[in-house]
Amino acid sequence: YCFAISLRFWCVDQAEQFFRSGHTNNWAVLVCTSRFWFNYRHVANTLSVYRSVKRLGIPDSHIVLMLADDMACNPRNPKPATVFSHKNMELNVYGDDVEVDYRSYEVTVENFLRVLTGRIPPSTPRSKRLLSDDRSNILIYMTGHGGNGFLKFQDSEEITNIELADAFEQMWQKRRYNELLFIIDTCQGASMYERFYSPNIMALASSQVGEDSLSHQPDPAIGVHLMDRYTFYVLEFLEEINPASQTNMNDLFQVCPKSLCVSTPGHRTDLFQRDPKNVLITDFFGSVRKVEITTETINLQQGSEIMESSYKEDQMDEELMEPLKYAEQLPVAQIIHQKPKLKDWHPPGGFILGLWALIIMVFFKTYGIKHMKFIF
Amino acid sequence: MLDEPQEQAEGSLTVYVISEHSSLLPQDMMSYIGPKRTAVVRGIMHREAFNIIGRRIVQVAQAMSLTEDVLAAALADHLPEDKWSAEKRRPLKSSLGYEITFSLLNPDPKSHDVHWDIEGAVRRYVQPFLNALSAAGNFSVDSQILYYAMLGVNPRFDSASSSYYLDMHNLPHVINPVESRLGSSAASLYPVLNFLLYVPELAHSPLYIQDKDGAPVATNAFHSPRWGGIMVYNVDSKTYNASVLPVRVKVDMVRVMEVFLAQLRLLFGIAQPQVPPKCLLSGPKSEGLMTWELDRLLWARSVENLATATTTLTSLAQLLGKISNIVIKDDVASEVYRAVAAVQKSAEELASGHLASAFVASQEAVTSSERAFFDPLLPVSLCGMDCLFFCPISQHSTLMH
Numbered sequence: 001y002c003f004a005i006s007l008r009f010w011c012v013d014q015a016e017q018f019f020r021s022g023h024t025n026n027w028a029v030l031v032c033t034s035r036f037w038f039n040y041r042h043v044a045n046t047l048s049v050y051r052s053v054k055r056l057g058i059p060d061s062h063i064v065l066m067l068a069d070d071m072a073c074n075p076r077n078p079k080p081a082t083v084f085s086h087k088n089m090e091l092n093v094y095g096d097d098v099e100v101d102y103r104s105y106e107v108t109v110e111n112f113l114r115v116l117t118g119r120i121p122p123s124t125p126r127s128k129r130l131l132s133d134d135r136s137n138i139l140i141y142m143t144g145h146g147g148n149g150f151l152k153f154q155d156s157e158e159i160t161n162i163e164l165a166d167a168f169e170q171m172w173q174k175r176r177y178n179e180l181l182f183i184i185d186t187c188q189g190a191s192m193y194e195r196f197y198s199p200n201i202m203a204l205a206s207s208q209v210g211e212d213s214l215s216h217q218p219d220p221a222i223g224v225h226l227m228d229r230y231t232f233y234v235l236e237f238l239e240e241i242n243p244a245s246q247t248n249m250n251d252l253f254q255v256c257p258k259s260l261c262v263s264t265p266g267h268r269t270d271l272f273q274r275d276p277k278n279v280l281i282t283d284f285f286g287s288v289r290k291v292e293i294t295t296e297t298i299n300l301q302q303g304s305e306i307m308e309s310s311y312k313e314d315q316m317d318e319e320l321m322e323p324l325k326y327a328e329q330l331p332v333a334q335i336i337h338q339k340p341k342l343k344d345w346h347p348p349g350g351f352i353l354g355l356w357a358l359i360i361m362v363f364f365k366t367y368g369i370k371h372m373k374f375i376f
Numbered sequence: 377m378l379d380e381p382q383e384q385a386e387g388s389l390t391v392y393v394i395s396e397h398s399s400l401l402p403q404d405m406m407s408y409i410g411p412k413r414t415a416v417v418r419g420i421m422h423r424e425a426f427n428i429i430g431r432r433i434v435q436v437a438q439a440m441s442l443t444e445d446v447l448a449a450a451l452a453d454h455l456p457e458d459k460w461s462a463e464k465r466r467p468l469k470s471s472l473g474y475e476i477t478f479s480l481l482n483p484d485p486k487s488h489d490v491h492w493d494i495e496g497a498v499r500r501y502v503q504p505f506l507n508a509l510s511a512a513g514n515f516s517v518d519s520q521i522l523y524y525a526m527l528g529v530n531p532r533f534d535s536a537s538s539s540y541y542l543d544m545h546n547l548p549h550v551i552n553p554v555e556s557r558l559g560s561s562a563a564s565l566y567p568v569l570n571f572l573l574y575v576p577e578l579a580h581s582p583l584y585i586q587d588k589d590g591a592p593v594a595t596n597a598f599h600s601p602r603w604g605g606i607m608v609y610n611v612d613s614k615t616y617n618a619s620v621l622p623v624r625v626k627v628d629m630v631r632v633m634e635v636f637l638a639q640l641r642l643l644f645g646i647a648q649p650q651v652p653p654k655c656l657l658s659g660p661k662s663e664g665l666m667t668w669e670l671d672r673l674l675w676a677r678s679v680e681n682l683a684t685a686t687t688t689l690t691s692l693a694q695l696l697g698k699i700s701n702i703v704i705k706d707d708v709a710s711e712v713y714r715a716v717a718a719v720q721k722s723a724e725e726l727a728s729g730h731l732a733s734a735f736v737a738s739q740e741a742v743t744s745s746e747r748a749f750f751d752p753l754l755p756v757s758l759c760g761m762d763c764l765f766f767c768p769i770s771q772h773s774t775l776m777h
Contacts, residue, residue: 024602057552114752121752126565133469135602173691174749243549291547293587294597294605297634298641298664300501 023137023178026287027130028053028063031112033144033153035068035104040224041215043071044085045143045185045231047093052238053139056286064115064130066102068154078222085227085235101128109159116140116167118176134175139183139284143231146186148209149194165195172198179272181284185230187212190266202249202272202279206230206256207263214262229261243286249276384413386511387671387731389440391415391433406654407436411666415440435652440668442675443650450676451683467645468602470677470684472739473514473566476502477604478636479558480627481525484577488611489622492573494519497629504663505637509644511732512673516566520559528553531580540576542608543586547598550606569643570604571636575611575625582610597635605639607632637664646673674735678726681738685719688745708751715744 030053032046050065071083072094083094102111114120115130132138144151150158171177182203184192189205196203206213206228215225216232227235233256241247253267253276269276282288384390394400396419401408408416415436420428449467468474478498482490498517506515527550531540542550558570576583584592585608599605609632615623646669651657658666689712696704718741725734 024600057549059552059556061556117750119750119752131565133602170691170695173694174688243552244545287552289548289551289600289603291544291551291598291600292642293544293585293593294595294599294607294635294639294642295593296638296642297595298637299659300630300634300637300664 022135023283024135024290025132026058026062026137026139026284027132028058028139028141029066029115029130030063031066031107031140031142031144032068033107033142033151035070035107035154037071037074037076038224039144040071040083040222041227042143043067043069044083044093044227046141047083047098048085048091048227048231048235049141049183049238050098051093051095052235052241053285056238056241056282057243058285058287060097060099061127062287063099064101064128065099066107066112066115067100068107069100069103076223084219084222085232099127105154107154109153109157109163112153112159113163113167116176117170118174130176132176135178136176137179137181137284138177139181141183141185142192143185143228146184146188146192148188149191151184151186151192161192161195164192165197168196168201169198172200179274179283183234185213185228189213190268193268196268196271199271200273201268202276203268204252205266206261208266211263230256230263230265233260238281238285241281241285243282243288245280245282247281249279249281252281384667385730385732386674386735387441387729389413389415389437389668391417391436393417393419393429393433396420401656404654405656407432407652408656409436409440409649409651409658409668411658413440413668413671432652436655439649439652439655441672446647446672446676447679449645449647450680468567468569468643470680470739470742471513471567472743473516473564475564475566475568476506476515476517476640477558477568477570478517478519479570479572480519480521481554481572481574482521482523483526483575484579485523485622487578487621487623488575488625490521490575490625490627492521492627492632493629497633501629501633501637501664505640505665508663508665508667509670509673511670511735512644512677514566516564522557525554525557527574531576531583537584540580540583541586541592542583543590544588547585548600551600551603567602568604569640571639572604572606573627573632574606574608575627576608578621582613583608584610595635595638597639599639599643601643604643605636607635641665644673645676671731674731675726678722678731678735678738681735681742682719682722685715685738685741685745688742688749689715689719692745692749705751708748711744711748711751715741715748718744 028050030046030050032042034042046065046067050063053063054060071077072081081094082092085091085093102115115128118130120129130138142151144153146152149161152158168180171180177200179200180202182193182196182201184204185206186192187207188209188211190208193201193203193205194209207230214229216227216229218225234252237252237255249269253265256265258264272279280288390413392414394416398418401416401418406418410416417429417432417436419425422428478494480490480492480494482488498519502517506517509515527542529542529546529550531542531546533539534541554572555570558572585596585598587593595607596610597605597607609627611623611625615625641664646665649657649669649672692712718737722734722737722741725731725737
């Protein structure tokens with residue numbers, strides 16, 4: 001019985017070790033790329049994720065929310081100042097304290113990429129910046145209308161998967177993130193994460209290439225579809241999570257199987273260093289701080305000097321205290337009757353030359369012939 | 377102990393070697409590290425005297441200056457290392473300035489009428505510390521009082537000591553509900569350090585923080601890397617006797633500042649030095665910081681700045697190399713030249729031991745390289761030939777293939 005308990009405590013400690021990630025703060029960038037009344041569900045998607053992320057602890061100062069924001073006060077909205085995510089109007093995700101950072105026509109591809117890369121005019125207010133550092137875990141959620149390799153922004157421009165991958169690479173070069181979780185809910189969403197090549201990125205999408213992501217449920221009173229299926233089930237999953245949850249990413253991958261979603265959700269973890277089963281949901285969706293107990297104080301009383309003494313033994317001093325001795329001479333008799341030494345083995349002469357030739361060939365093949373001009 | 381010589385330059389060190397039987401040091405102590413860039417090493421009469429004394433001097437010098445782990449911590453995000461180490465994760469990144477905010481949280485003003493002489497405490501204790509650190513950046517200090525600000529976590533009652541406690545697992549969840557009310561970080565772009573003093577409500581008094589073994593923590597405080605610290609201040613139970621609510625509480629600022637300054641040191645990455653064997657280490661003077669600790673910080677920061685500046689310039693070069701023909705404005709080009717010159721100057725100054733000018737040059741290198749990299753007029757997206765038609769081209773650059 002005691003053995004079982006001690007084993008359990010040891011296992012919990014091991015688990016603590018594994019679950020600890022290297023981040024000290026969390027950010028979220030939530031983007032809804034659509035406008036117009038009939039795209040109500042995209043706004044509801046984004047606001048639902050915004051609500052969950054705030055509930056789990058990420059403050060508004062660490063959330064960059066980009067919305068067209070033309071739903072709540074749209075003349076066609078029968079319930080003004082609300083955005084519902086569930087039929088029968090159970091959940092108003094617009095709420096009282098939503099803070100939209102980029103609204104209406106400010107939601108453009110250029111602004112989105114500027115937010116990610118940090119290449120922002122100096123006059124931009126703090127709330128519109130992603131001030132992440134090398135210890136930030138960032139959640140990026142995008143929703144809207146997409147195609148194979150692109151995502152539409154407000155029906156007037158597109159962002160391609162290559163641009164997105166390059167933007168993430170620029171973020172990595174400047175160490176603007178520790179780990180990144182990318183979630184996309186659009187048609188053919190998986191095409192948007194195909195081109196990522198920077199480390200520490202995990203991606204989820206609502207559908208594969210060639211599939212459409214479907215909407216969930218229309219509401220007869222409001223007259224439009226309220227949410228997309230994938231985000232609806234993700235939201236249901238997130239409602240079960242609280243800041244102390246130990247649920248991990250593998251559970252998130254199981255959300256919305258084909259039977260419920262009709263499309264096949266996909267995910268990509270090859271660029272991610274940690275095993276998904278060791279990654280907590282709250283590592284990205286919440287903001288659990290690392291804390292340490294303060295054990296030291298400074299003595300501010302006047303006139304006292306704390307002295308710290310180290311009584312460590314100094315081994316090296318002891319060694320040098322021994323008297324010096326001369327090394328033993330090798331007796332002559334032994335030298336004369338020594339056996340002949342074996343010659344050292346060298347690889348055949350041509351081998352080394354061949355090896356270097358191979359290395360140079362591989363080098364030029366990888367980096368291109370243009371570097372030859374530096375040699376010759 | 378010793379008469380201090382004239383003020384030493386940053387990065388310099390004076391070591392006095394005394395005779396073997398001198399009584400300046402206690403008999404069993406071989407060396408002493410003072411608070412202001414001076415050290416004393418005991419000599420020895422021995423055949424190997426030079427080696428032994430030389431080794432002792434090197435040990436003392438290493439304790440007071442740069443060692444491998446200080447360098448490793450400074451370059452933490454550029455090396456493939458283990459991210460789990462708390463020492464390497466804790467310090468703030470190098471920045472031109474910092475904002476320090478002291479907040480008093482009073483959730484129960486009906487019971488406690490709390491007064492704290494924060495201005496006096498800042499003037500007497502914090503400002504000297506920050507002045508000692510002034511070479512490392514610009515500091516601005518502000519303070520506020522928040523009423524009805526709860527911790528967000530319900531403490532548990534311990535009947536054995538009839539007090540309330542928060543154990544280690546609850547502490548991470550304390551910070552978030554409070555943070556949105558702190559209101560800091562609205563104005564400046566510098567990193568902010570928050571120090572909160574929490575006076576628990578009458579219903580939850582006294583409140584103690586327990587460590588993982590269940591014992592109450594002596595300082596009753598905890599800190600979070602790159603964010604700040606929180607201390608719980610319990611009102612003395614004697615003040616409640618025969619008093620009408622609210623009771624007047626005058627906060628003992630000395631006790632509070634002792635903890636806050638210790639947390640500030642930890643958050644800045646001023647670590648405990650590796651004291652060599654048989655060495656006596658002097659405590660810091662009243663500022664709370666020994667001058668050679670500042671030197672260690674400046675060395676680490678200079679190295680970190682140089683690494684950041686060179687990575688930024690390399691990334692910028694790679695970025696621009698992907699676009700075969702690009703028109704760059706003159707400002708960007710001049711910032712790049714300035715950054716490269718500053719990196720070279722800083723490296724030279726470091727090699728010759730002029731720490732102060734090396735640090736300033738490294739800061740210039742970072743500022744110039746960041747200004748060049750983050751210039752808003754550089755193209756934001758890099759498109760290859762294949763997405764030419766889908767590429768939203770920023771109107772300030774010309775892309776020619």
